Every structure is written in C-alpha cells, then in structure tokens.
Amino acid sequence: MSNSKLYKGSLNTIILKLLSENGKMYGYEITQKVKDLTKGELNITEGALYPALHKLEAEGLLDVEIAKVDNRLRKYYKLTESGTKETVSKLQELAEYIKTMQNLVNPKLA
Amino acid sequence: MSNSKLYKGSLNTIILKLLSENGKMYGYEITQKVKDLTKGELNITEGALYPALHKLEAEGLLDVEIAKVDNRLRKYYKLTESGTKETVSKLQELAEYIKTMQNLVNPKLA
DNA sequence: AACCATACTTAAGTATCTTATGCATAAGAA
DNA sequence: TTCTTATGCATAAGATACTTAAGTATGGTT
Numbered sequence: 001m002s003n004s005k006l007y008k009g010s011l012n013t014i015i016l017k018l019l020s021e022n023g024k025m026y027g028y029e030i031t032q033k034v035k036d037l038t039k040g041e042l043n044i045t046e047g048a049l050y051p052a053l054h055k056l057e058a059e060g061l062l063d064v065e066i067a068k069v070d071n072r073l074r075k076y077y078k079l080t081e082s083g084t085k086e087t088v089s090k091l092q093e094l095a096e097y098i099k100t101m102q103n104l105v106n107p108k109l110a
Numbered sequence: 111m112s113n114s115k116l117y118k119g120s121l122n123t124i125i126l127k128l129l130s131e132n133g134k135m136y137g138y139e140i141t142q143k144v145k146d147l148t149k150g151e152l153n154i155t156e157g158a159l160y161p162a163l164h165k166l167e168a169e170g171l172l173d174v175e176i177a178k179v180d181n182r183l184r185k186y187y188k189l190t191e192s193g194t195k196e197t198v199s200k201l202q203e204l205a206e207y208i209k210t211m212q213n214l215v216n217p218k219l220a
Numbered sequence: 221a222a223c224c225a226t227a228c229t230t231a232a233g234t235a236t237c238t239t240a241t242g243c244a245t246a247a248g249a250a
Numbered sequence: 251t252t253c254t255t256a257t258g259c260a261t262a263a264g265a266t267a268c269t270t271a272a273g274t275a276t277g278g279t280t
Contacts, residue, residue: 070245098211
C-alpha cells in the first residue's frame with residue numbers, strides 16, 4: 001500500500017470515504033483515484049483492495065452491481081445505509097487519531 | 111493499543127518521539143505517559159510495547175540501562191545516534207501521512 | 221488475605237497488508 | 251504481428267504488528 005507502515009488500518013476508511021463522495025466506484029477505479037489524489041504517494045495494491053472490498057460487502061456496508069463495459073467486467077460498489085453510518089464513524093476516528101497523534105508528537109500545542 | 115485500528119503502525123513513532131523529548135524512559139513509564147498525554151484515549155498494551163522496545167534495541171536505535179529502584183527492576187531506554195535520526199524520519203513520515211489522509215478525506219482543500 | 225499498582229517477559233492467536241500468481245480483454249508499440 | 255502495457259478481477263502464501271492471555275516478582279492498600 002505504501003512504504004510507510006502508518007497506512008496500515010486506514011484502507012477501509014479510504015474506500016468508504018471515496019464511495020461516499022463518488023456514489024459508486026469499481027476496484028480498479030479506486031486504485032487510480034487514490035494514486036491521482038495523492039500524486040502517486042499512495043498506491044493501493046490489488047491484493048489489499050479486493051479482499052477489503054469483499055469483506056466490507058460481507059459486513060453489509062457495501063452493495064455490489066456487476067456491469068460489462070467494453071466486454072470487460074466491472075464490479076461497482078456503493079455504500080449501504082449502514083455503510084454510510086460507518087463512514088461517518090470512521091472519519092471521526094481518523095480525525096480523532098490525527099488529533100491524538102499531533103498531541104503526542106507536538107505537545108507544545110496541548 | 112486502542113479500539114481504532116489506525117494506531118497500528120504508529121507505536122514505534124510514539125516511542126521514539128517520547129524518548130527524544132524525555133531523554134530516557136522505562137517501559138511502564140511510557141505506557142503511563144501515553145495514557146496521560148492522550149487523556150486515556152490511547153492505552154499501549156505491554157504485549158505490544160515490550161517486544162517493540164526489544165526490536166528497536168536490536169536494530170540499534172535504542173540503548174538500555176538497567177536500574178533497581180525500590181527493589182524493583184527498571185530498564186531505561188534512550189535514543190542512540192541512529193535512533194535520533196530515525197526519529198526525525200518517522201516524524202516526517204507521520205506528517206506526510208496526515209497530509210495525505212487529509213487530502214483524501216478533505217479534498218476541498220486540495 | 222485479597223487486591224491493585226508497579227515492572228518486565230513471552231507465547232498463541234488475529235488482522236492487515238505484501239508479494240506473487242493466475243485469468244481475461246483490449247490497445248498500442250515494435 | 252507479436253510483445254508489452256493497461257484494464258479488471260481473484261486469491262494463496264508469507265510477513266508484520268498487534269491483541270489477548272498467562273507468568274514472574276515486589277510493595278502498598280483495604
């Protein structure tokens with residue numbers, strides 16, 4: 001996913017947030033979007049992404065819709081209702097994490 | 111370490127930064143300091159901390175000094191020279207990670 | 221006497237990710 | 251026209267970082 005271990009644990013948050021912004025996306029599209037938005041700093045590997053999508057679906061946070069474009073398969077994912085709630089919660093967790101870490105690392109601001 | 115998976119991968123950064131601030135610390139002290147600074151939000155478990163300290167020592171980033179206080183053992187850790195360098199690098203990574211994630215999650219600022 | 225705080229250790233299990241491989245279609249370069 | 255690259259998904263094996271849990275030991279509190 002990246003050379004920095006810090007990204008461990010943030011993949012689900014990224015997926016959920018992107019879906020909440022873009023309505024529906026397919027896996028490959030997500031990898032490209034992330035590469036784009038981060039100017040190449042963050043590259044999500046397929047080996048991480050697809051199992052993550054399957055798990056989120058199994059947990060009922062995502063719905064799938066299969067499409068065929070140019071004779072190629074695409075699996076579009078979108079948030080379910082509970083997926084939308086989870087997105088809010090994950091984003092709060094991220095904000096909280098960032099605040100906590102800045103507090104630890106930059107205690108002069110505390 | 112915490113209910114949020116986001117902390118996965120940031121333990122080493124936390125240890126190194128605390129040592130760079132406080133000169134030398136022992137394991138138990140680190141857990142208490144983190145609990146303090148984060149008002150209880152982040153609790154580092156012993157099962158995570160002690161192996162991490164041993165590994166950082168094995169990598170040459172930390173030096174150990176054993177002390178006996180009140181008939182109890184303490185192992186004080188402090189940064190080596192290369193540990194100090196690594197701390198700088200880890201803190202840069204953290205800043206970079208935060209920037210990237212805010213970009214992904216808050217793209218209006220991009 | 222029982223419990224909690226201090227202090228360190230380590231083993232077993234889990235989760236997340238990397239690395240690698242595989243399948244399949246299409247477009248572009250050599 | 252053959253080879254590479256891009257598109258698109260899937261999954262198994264291994265690495266890593268953590269959780270959970272148990273163990274050892276001292277000392278203060280109820």
